[in-house]
Amino acid sequence: MPALLEVRCVSKSFGGVAANVDISFDVAEGEILGLLGPNGAGKTSLFNSISGEVSPDQGDILLGGKQVSGKGPFACAAAGIARTFQVVRSFESMSVLENVMVGAFSRHASSKAAMQAAYATIEFCGLSARADSPAHLLSPAEKRRLEVARALATEPRVLLLDEMLTGLTPTEAQGGVQLVRDVQARGVTIIMVEHVMEVVLPLVSRAVVLNLGRVLTIGSPAEIVKHPDVIRAYLGDRYAAH
Amino acid sequence: MDNTITRRRRHELLIGAVLLAALAVLPLPIHDVYTRNLIIITLLFAGLSQAWNILGGYCGQISLGHSLYFGVGAYVSTLLFVGGHIPPPLGMIAGGLVAASMALLVGWPCFRLSGHYYAIATVVVQEIGYLLFLNWDWVGGASGVYVPFRGESWMNLQFRTAKLPYHYVVLGFAALTWLVAWWIEGSRWGFSWRAVKDDVVAARSLGVRIFQSKMIAAAISGFFTGIGGAIFAQYVGYIDPDSILSGQLAILIALPAVLGGVGTLWGPFIGAAVLIPLRELSSSYLGSSGSGLDLMLYGALIMGVALLRPQGLGSLFKRGDSHARTA
Numbered sequence: 001m002p003a004l005l006e007v008r009c010v011s012k013s014f015g016g017v018a019a020n021v022d023i024s025f026d027v028a029e030g031e032i033l034g035l036l037g038p039n040g041a042g043k044t045s046l047f048n049s050i051s052g053e054v055s056p057d058q059g060d061i062l063l064g065g066k067q068v069s070g071k072g073p074f075a076c077a078a079a080g081i082a083r084t085f086q087v088v089r090s091f092e093s094m095s096v097l098e099n100v101m102v103g104a105f106s107r108h109a110s111s112k113a114a115m116q117a118a119y120a121t122i123e124f125c126g127l128s129a130r131a132d133s134p135a136h137l138l139s140p141a142e143k144r145r146l147e148v149a150r151a152l153a154t155e156p157r158v159l160l161l162d163e164m165l166t167g168l169t170p171t172e173a174q175g176g177v178q179l180v181r182d183v184q185a186r187g188v189t190i191i192m193v194e195h196v197m198e199v200v201l202p203l204v205s206r207a208v209v210l211n212l213g214r215v216l217t218i219g220s221p222a223e224i225v226k227h228p229d230v231i232r233a234y235l236g237d238r239y240a241a242h
Numbered sequence: 243m244d245n246t247i248t249r250r251r252r253h254e255l256l257i258g259a260v261l262l263a264a265l266a267v268l269p270l271p272i273h274d275v276y277t278r279n280l281i282i283i284t285l286l287f288a289g290l291s292q293a294w295n296i297l298g299g300y301c302g303q304i305s306l307g308h309s310l311y312f313g314v315g316a317y318v319s320t321l322l323f324v325g326g327h328i329p330p331p332l333g334m335i336a337g338g339l340v341a342a343s344m345a346l347l348v349g350w351p352c353f354r355l356s357g358h359y360y361a362i363a364t365v366v367v368q369e370i371g372y373l374l375f376l377n378w379d380w381v382g383g384a385s386g387v388y389v390p391f392r393g394e395s396w397m398n399l400q401f402r403t404a405k406l407p408y409h410y411v412v413l414g415f416a417a418l419t420w421l422v423a424w425w426i427e428g429s430r431w432g433f434s435w436r437a438v439k440d441d442v443v444a445a446r447s448l449g450v451r452i453f454q455s456k457m458i459a460a461a462i463s464g465f466f467t468g469i470g471g472a473i474f475a476q477y478v479g480y481i482d483p484d485s486i487l488s489g490q491l492a493i494l495i496a497l498p499a500v501l502g503g504v505g506t507l508w509g510p511f512i513g514a515a516v517l518i519p520l521r522e523l524s525s526s527y528l529g530s531s532g533s534g535l536d537l538m539l540y541g542a543l544i545m546g547v548a549l550l551r552p553q554g555l556g557s558l559f560k561r562g563d564s565h566a567r568t569a
Contacts, residue, residue: 051447053443053446053447073446073447073449074446074449074450074451077447077448077449078449082447082448083447085443085444085447089441089443089444090440090441090444091436091437091440091441091444091445092440092441093436093439093440093505094436094437094440095246097245097246097247098247098433098436101433102433102434102436102437102445102448102450103448103449105430105433105434105449106448106449106450109430111428111429111430111433114430114433115245115247119245132246150444150448151447151448153448154448154449
């Protein structure tokens with residue numbers, strides 16, 4: 001499969017803190033890639049670089065062979081990169097429909113077309129019953145869905161999900177996993193950051209494990225869980241010997 | 243497609259039309275000059291505050307310096323009329339355009355600042371504008387400019403004693419600002435601006451151009467504020483920096499929207515309908531300039547609204563969802 005998104009030797013520091021050091025990996029078209037690692041590993045920083053929120057100090061990020069890094073969030077959204085946020089950022093004064101329309105307007109100039117597209121996306125994400133609710137009245141799980149709906153409304157090629165399943169009840173998380181599969185079935189490539197290994201690993205085809213800003217290993221879920229470096233990073237040296 | 247948004251918007255348009263008709267006949271049975279004047283000033287500030295609301299309410303960029311655009315609009319239109327014999331209906335367009343350019347000029351550096359810093363910058367810029375005009379002899383300096391009377395006509399926008407024509411001018415102005423706000427609410431711009439107001443980072447990730455959104459909002463807001471200033475100059479017949487460029491005026495432009503509901507279609511109008519008559523009454527009963535009692539009244543009013551109805555007085559008329567906003 002051809003690589004849709006290429007991350008090439010990306011480094012980013014904030015002050016003296018190196019958040020990402022020399023990170024490289026490819027994401028194939030249609031794949032779900034997991035981005036794992038303990039707290040502070042640099043997962044969200046990397047998302048910020050890919051979505052254009054920050055510019056990497058070094059390295060390039062290419063989407064479909066074209067450079068997107070350093071061009072800002074508008075160019076990244078236009079190129080087809082969308083994201084959700086670890087801490088949800090709903091437009092609180094707007095309804096669910098209006099929230100999603102903001103995303104839809106990036107592809108549709110007329111309000112009518114944007115509204116139609118937004119309705120379709122809301123239905124896809126299972127929020128139809130809440131379309132007219134103000135965003136601030138949604139439950140945490142619904143807010144996560146809203147984040148996905150809003151991002152999907154920009155018709156992305158790559159969707160970055162930042163801890164979309166964290167903090168949900170097991171039933172809600174299952175619904176979230178189903179939504180991720182549905183999004184993939186639409187042909188959207190997904191990179192997901194997640195803490196909870198047992199939730200992510202069944203979902204992804206490959207995972208990149210970061211630790212202290214560097215790539216620890218890249219591989220299939222089966223390879224990841226056996227990798228001594230991963231076990232060391234998560235559980236400490238004592239468990240790594242086996 | 244029939245849904246809540248389009249239904250609500252049609253409903254609002256209908257209310258707007260009914261209100262417009264009611265306000266058109268309102269002054270007919272009133273012959274008392276004082277009351278007619280009060281209605282005219284109220285409508286003028288309803289329009290001005292709606293213009294402010296376009297930037298401060300929908301886009302969330304709080305400006306405390308809008309009297310700068312008001313004053314610039316008034317000066318440009320008046321000077322064109324006095325010096326160039328250009329009729330005010332044209333001059334006010336020029337005034338609006340210069341005011342819009344000023345708003346862009348202020349926005350260019352200041353929109354890179356976030357949150358409260360923009361508001362503070364607007365106070366400073368307005369104060370600079372005030373001082374410049376105060377010391378600029380070519381535009382009359384501190385003694386101001388008299389608008390010469392050149393005969394009653396719509397072209398001159400001058401009417402000897404009749405208040406009625408001015409009533410229709412300010413009513414048209416207020417209706418126009420309302421219509422612009424209504425149109426913005428339903429357009430791509432309105433959605434982008436409200437997104438900018440609620441969460442810049444999220445808006446950016448969805449392909450909203452933050453800086454461009456703020457600049458367009460500022461230009462439209464400045465344009466209509468400038469037009470309002472030009473109308474005021476023709477109505478009053480005399481302008482000086484203290485009456486049209488002061489910091490107090492800047493507050494008075496923002497206040498109706500804050501009181502009635504920031505970022506809502508009716509907020510500025512409801513706020514103006516409460517605030518402007520109250521201000522007139524308090525200044526006639528308590529004595530206006532100097533004593534500051536009327537200012538204390540605003541203060542109390544704002545504090546009351548902030549504590550009891552943070553969404554503004556307009557929310558009293560809404561059913562359903564608005565009640566839970568404080569949660």
